Amino acid sequence: MAQSIVNISHLSFGPSNKPILDNISLNVEAGHFMGIVGPNGAGKSTLINIIAGLVAPDGGHIDLMGECLTRFSRHRLLKQIGFLHQLHDHQPRLPMRVRDVVAMGLAQYATPWKRANDQQAIMDALALVDMAELANRDFRQLSGGQRQRVRLARALVKKPKLLLLDEPSAALDSVSQDRLFRLLRKLCDDTGMCAIMVEHDIAAISSHVDSVACLNRQIHHHAMKGENIPDDVWRAMYGEHIQIVAHDAGCIGCQPGTGAHKHG
Amino acid sequence: MVDLLAEFLTSPVMQASLLPALLIAVVTASMSVMVMAHRLSFLTVGVSHASLAGLGIAVSLSLPLLPVATVFAVAIALLLALMPKRQGISEDAGTGILFAGSMALGIVLISTATTTRVDLFGLLFGNILTVSGEEKIWLYFLGSLILVAMLLASRAWWSIAFDAVTAEASGLPVGFLRMLLYGLVGLTVILCVKLAGIVLTAGLLVLPAACAWLWGRSLAGLWLLSVLFSITGTLAGLIWSYAYEWPSGASVVLALCVIFTISWAFNWGRTWAKQNDNKG
Numbered sequence: 011m012a013q014s015i016v017n018i019s020h021l022s023f024g025p026s027n028k029p030i031l032d033n034i035s036l037n038v039e040a041g042h043f044m045g046i047v048g049p050n051g052a053g054k055s056t057l058i059n060i061i062a063g064l065v066a067p068d069g070g071h072i073d074l075m076g077e078c079l080t081r082f083s084r085h086r087l088l089k090q091i092g093f094l095h096q097l098h099d100h101q102p103r104l105p106m107r108v109r110d111v112v113a114m115g116l117a118q119y120a121t122p123w124k125r126a127n128d129q130q131a132i133m134d135a136l137a138l139v140d141m142a143e144l145a146n147r148d149f150r151q152l153s154g155g156q157r158q159r160v161r162l163a164r165a166l167v168k169k170p171k172l173l174l175l176d177e178p179s180a181a182l183d184s185v186s187q188d189r190l191f192r193l194l195r196k197l198c199d200d201t202g203m204c205a206i207m208v209e210h211d212i213a214a215i216s217s218h219v220d221s222v223a224c225l226n227r228q229i230h231h232h233a234m235k236g237e238n239i240p241d242d243v244w245r246a247m248y249g250e251h252i253q254i255v256a257h258d259a260g261c262i263g264c265q266p267g268t269g270a271h272k273h274g
Numbered sequence: 275m276v277d278l279l280a281e282f283l284t285s286p287v288m289q290a291s292l293l294p295a296l297l298i299a300v301v302t303a304s305m306s307v308m309v310m311a312h313r314l315s316f317l318t319v320g321v322s323h324a325s326l327a328g329l330g331i332a333v334s335l336s337l338p339l340l341p342v343a344t345v346f347a348v349a350i351a352l353l354l355a356l357m358p359k360r361q362g363i364s365e366d367a368g369t370g371i372l373f374a375g376s377m378a379l380g381i382v383l384i385s386t387a388t389t390t391r392v393d394l395f396g397l398l399f400g401n402i403l404t405v406s407g408e409e410k411i412w413l414y415f416l417g418s419l420i421l422v423a424m425l426l427a428s429r430a431w432w433s434i435a436f437d438a439v440t441a442e443a444s445g446l447p448v449g450f451l452r453m454l455l456y457g458l459v460g461l462t463v464i465l466c467v468k469l470a471g472i473v474l475t476a477g478l479l480v481l482p483a484a485c486a487w488l489w490g491r492s493l494a495g496l497w498l499l500s501v502l503f504s505i506t507g508t509l510a511g512l513i514w515s516y517a518y519e520w521p522s523g524a525s526v527v528l529a530l531c532v533i534f535t536i537s538w539a540f541n542w543g544r545t546w547a548k549q550n551d552n553k554g
Contacts, residue, residue, distance in 0.1 A: 105490040106492065114432070114436060115440075
């Protein structure tokens with residue numbers, strides 16, 4: 011049995027009369043690629059931020075890599091986590107080469123007495139996202155999609171056991187999106203890395219992930235590959251107005267040919 | 275010109291003030307890249323003006339100016355770091371309130387301190403030529419402290435400036451490091467007051483990095499250029515000050531403004547030429 015990377019039990023967040031997250035329980039193992047879908051305001055980003063140690067839950071328990079996430083274990087555990095958060099492109103336009111941006115992801119980067127130019131690790135991470143040729147390019151001159159790939163390389167450079175992604179495909183075209191999801195699938199299969207990714211569009215991720223958690227304050231359903239997501243789960247998440255259309259075989263949530271799939 | 279330079283370098287007043295001025299140039303240039311990266315330009319204006327209250331307290335209680343002003347400036351900077359989060363006030367509004375209030379307090383305290391003769395012009399606009407031996411020791415101490423802190427924390431600060439959320443998710447104590455940066459900006463402001471005065475300090479803490487930003491292609495390059503421009507501006511300003519008997523602080527800030535204008539014009543021309551090449 012694979013090692014448990016994230017184990018959440020009875021997690022809650024927000025006021026008890028109107029919780030943002032309510033009684034969430036999940037177990038995700040090494041090598042598993044999980045998608046989290048849900049409508050706006052469902053608590054997807056909050057859940058990812060809690061797992062990333064950025065926000066403390068109001069109730070429940072989180073184990074990361076078999077160890078309880080506390081104020082004291084946080085620093086040590088976070089060194090094994092890569093994080094790519096929702097893109098807010100308001101950062102100052104620092105004059106940095108692509109390789110310098112990736113170096114910021116190294117676990118030892120902020121420690122002044124340690125070297126932070128592990129060029130092999132940096133180039134390996136850039137090669138994973140097909141950006142090795144642009145290693146010396148000014149980061150400010152890249153397109154939005156290229157910048158997002160460099161940010162992903164920064165999250166991958168320390169070879170994390172757990173990668174958390176909050177809508178990583180927002181700045182990418184459909185071809186780049188598909189390439190990103192294939193890369194994440196490959197990393198989970200080859201290295202045993204566990205990836206948890208928040209996405210709006212289940213259709214885009216369903217053929218790549220191992221499971222999909224349907225979240226709207228609660229986890230209404232956690233569907234494994236090949237499993238159908240019942241209509242009442244879609245309606246509990248998105249309301250009665252959603253349209254259900256057919257999709258292809260192999261997708262989570264699909265009943266091929268019977269017309270039972272949701273596009274949000 | 276050569277005669278003027280020789281005269282400048284052999285002048286006893288200039289010889290005494292050159293080393294402190296160059297130290298201030300290096301420290302402010304180093305800090306100015308962080309000020310630009312973290313968008314703290316208005317904080318430097320606020321803290322430098324607010325430090326007048328610290329100087330006013332020192333004057334009215336007959337205490338040493340620089341140590342009292344240092345404590346006051348750091349306290350104001352830390353208050354500004356904390357206030358917006360705690361009270362729901364935007365950072366620029368908080369800075370504006372403290373800036374105006376402290377400056378008003380400083381003016382009242384200094385104007386009512388009849389027992390001590392105060393060089394108000396020197397406090398407002400700086401005069402490195404009048405730096406005393408005791409003040410020099412204080413400047414060297416503060417300068418060394420700021421440079422050591424910069425060496426230890428600069429990578430963490432770059433991480434936060436680039437992406438604070440990811441920096442925090444990687445385990446960095448972002449809140450503490452921000453407080454440290456604000457506190458050091460407060461210290462640097464006091465370091466600058468002797469050279470550029472309360473009114474012009476922000477110029478020393480913004481202009482070197484603003485010039486470097488137009489040329490730099492890496493973080494190390496940015497820092498080196500900022501130091502280079504700051505030293506050049508300080509030397510040019512002091513020479514002007516000596517040659518034309520201009521106030522030293524204003525001359526240094528003017529020299530930095532000239533460097534910025536040349537850099538900006540060159541950068542604009544380069545961008546224009548590149549755009550024309552692309553069209554052609």
